Amino acid sequence: MKRLNLIGFSLLLAVNLAMAQAPKQVYYPEKDTAVLNNLHRWHENKFGLLMHWGIYSEWGVVESWSICSEDEPWEVRRDSNYTDYKEKYDNLIKTFDPVKFDPEKWANAAKYAGMRYVVFTTKHHDGFCMFNTKTTNFRVTSPECPFHTNPRANIAKSIFSTFRKDGFMIGAYFSKADWHCPYYWWPNFATPDRNPNYNIKLHPNRWHNFVKYTRTQINELMSNYGRIDILWLDAGWVRVKSQLTIDEEKLAAKYPVFPQSQDIDMPRIVKQARKRQPWLIVVDRDVTGPYQDYLTPENTVPKNALPYPWETCMPMGTSWSYKPHDHYKSVSKLIHLLVGIVSKGGNFLLNIGPNSQGDWSPTAYKRLKGVGDWMKVNGQAIYDTHPVWPYKQGKVCLTQLDDGTTFAIFLADKGEDTPPSRIWMDNICPAKGAKVTLLGYGDTPLKWKRVGDGFETDVPKEFRKHPPCEHAWVLRISNVAGHSRTMDVKY
Numbered sequence: 001m002k003r004l005n006l007i008g009f010s011l012l013l014a015v016n017l018a019m020a021q022a023p024k025q026v027y028y029p030e031k032d033t034a035v036l037n038n039l040h041r042w043h044e045n046k047f048g049l050l051m052h053w054g055i056y057s058e059w060g061v062v063e064s065w066s067i068c069s070e071d072e073p074w075e076v077r078r079d080s081n082y083t084d085y086k087e088k089y090d091n092l093i094k095t096f097d098p099v100k101f102d103p104e105k106w107a108n109a110a111k112y113a114g115m116r117y118v119v120f121t122t123k124h125h126d127g128f129c130m131f132n133t134k135t136t137n138f139r140v141t142s143p144e145c146p147f148h149t150n151p152r153a154n155i156a157k158s159i160f161s162t163f164r165k166d167g168f169m170i171g172a173y174f175s176k177a178d179w180h181c182p183y184y185w186w187p188n189f190a191t192p193d194r195n196p197n198y199n200i201k202l203h204p205n206r207w208h209n210f211v212k213y214t215r216t217q218i219n220e221l222m223s224n225y226g227r228i229d230i231l232w233l234d235a236g237w238v239r240v241k242s243q244l245t246i247d248e249e250k251l252a253a254k255y256p257v258f259p260q261s262q263d264i265d266m267p268r269i270v271k272q273a274r275k276r277q278p279w280l281i282v283v284d285r286d287v288t289g290p291y292q293d294y295l296t297p298e299n300t301v302p303k304n305a306l307p308y309p310w311e312t313c314m315p316m317g318t319s320w321s322y323k324p325h326d327h328y329k330s331v332s333k334l335i336h337l338l339v340g341i342v343s344k345g346g347n348f349l350l351n352i353g354p355n356s357q358g359d360w361s362p363t364a365y366k367r368l369k370g371v372g373d374w375m376k377v378n379g380q381a382i383y384d385t386h387p388v389w390p391y392k393q394g395k396v397c398l399t400q401l402d403d404g405t406t407f408a409i410f411l412a413d414k415g416e417d418t419p420p421s422r423i424w425m426d427n428i429c430p431a432k433g434a435k436v437t438l439l440g441y442g443d444t445p446l447k448w449k450r451v452g453d454g455f456e457t458d459v460p461k462e463f464r465k466h467p468p469c470e471h472a473w474v475l476r477i478s479n480v481a482g483h484s485r486t487m488d489v490k491y
């Protein structure tokens with residue numbers, strides 16, 4: 001018998017710790033009611049699917065970054081000559097033909113897994129548009145692209161309408177940087193890094209054209225694709241740099257590689273977008289200010305609950321884009337991530353990269369099936385919940401519904417196939433007369449008793465012998481004594 005959750009914290013200490021360890025972030029609370037309602041709905045949905053898909057998937061290389069000349073380990077090229085490489089990369093439009101593209105298959109798998117929203121890369125940094133746009137020929141519907149004759153050639157539209165039919169909230173990933181657009185990377189110059197390769201102050205018209213180009217594309221997405229719930233803007237370096245030092249100013253005046261203010265006119269973008277989509281959640285990633293309705297810790301789970309809406313985005317494999325023979329996280333890992341994130345008040349946006357044929361690796365389907373099997377039994381401990389102190393004790397994570405129903409989610413170790421014979425916790429106790437049950441074990445109440453400030457309960461033999469699921473088991477407590485939500489984030 002293992003004693004769980006030995007360490008007790010005082011309420012005050014826990015909250016202080018949470019605040020102290022949270023990344024220094026300023027959150028600008030949203031004020032618009034329609035947006036707030038949608039943000040609330042997004043938060044209740046907890047689990048979403050992200051997909052990075054584009055011409056880079058044909059080679060199975062990193063999304064876009066291989067055409068960026070920064071000397072970073074993730075920007076490796078298959079060709080040592082940059083100019084040749086870039087030309088071949090741009091020519092991938094001529095071979096992009098994902099004939100197995102079947103968004104119903106994806107929506108079914110994602111729905112089974114319990115995902116309730118989708119975010120899709122309408123355009124990544126390389127500028128290739130996975131939607132129909134009037135602004136450029138570098139798009140999936142261009143006559144140059146073999147897929148343009150396919151009835152589903154407007155890939156973003158097909159994905160959005162299919163998932164929407166299945167009740168998903170719809171998110172458009174859109175990169176503010178565009179490495180194909182001549183107004184961002186001017187063909188006159190070499191491209192030293194991810195930024196515009198010309199001096200914006202010396203060439204304001206060129207930048208102005210880029211701002212217009214971006215706005216037009218976003219307007220297209222907001223006008224012709226039905227209801228969009230989230231505009232997920234990437235490339236956080238495209239932002240106003242309001243306080244350059246004097247030295248930086250001098251350098252910036254001369255060399256474009258030095259920090260420049262990249263004012264994309266967010267107020268106008270958002271105003272126009274919300275004219276068409278008044279409920280639109282805007283996520284201007286990494287840009288502190290009023291256009292970041294939620295924050296997006298990337299590939300990481302914060303140590304504690306955070307006092308603002310947030311979402312961890314993370315690939316199921318090791319790469320955002322499709323990578324042949326990639327190593328995918330196990331079902332157990334994925335469930336534990338979901339539980340860990342939700343117990344701290346976050347959402348989990350899990351990425352799968354489709355391949356050049358327009359399908360996922362068979363492993364991705366298997367993983368989603370495994371997660372879905374667990375969610376069928378335990379989903380009520382995930383959706384609509386808020387975090388409750390102490391969030392996690394040992395192997396047990398907590399979540400709570402607004403009516404006080406509290407879930408204690410016991411995370412099984414690797415190889416731990418049998419639920420423990422007894423579960424106890426130190427700092428949380430069912431209220432007098434409260435009912436404690438196990439999810440997947442009907443309505444049978446368990447006997448429990450108070451021990452100090454906590455409680456203990458024995459896990460029935462039949463449940464242990466035939467657990468309804470693997471990877472984590474959940475106690476449902478109808479009401480807990482003296483505890484309410486400790487981090488009251490209003491959104």
Ligand code: GLC
Pocket residue numbers: 052063234298313320
């Ligand atoms: C990283 C990658 C970018 C990707 C994003 C997804 O920022 O550089 O390519 O789209 O993560 O969160």
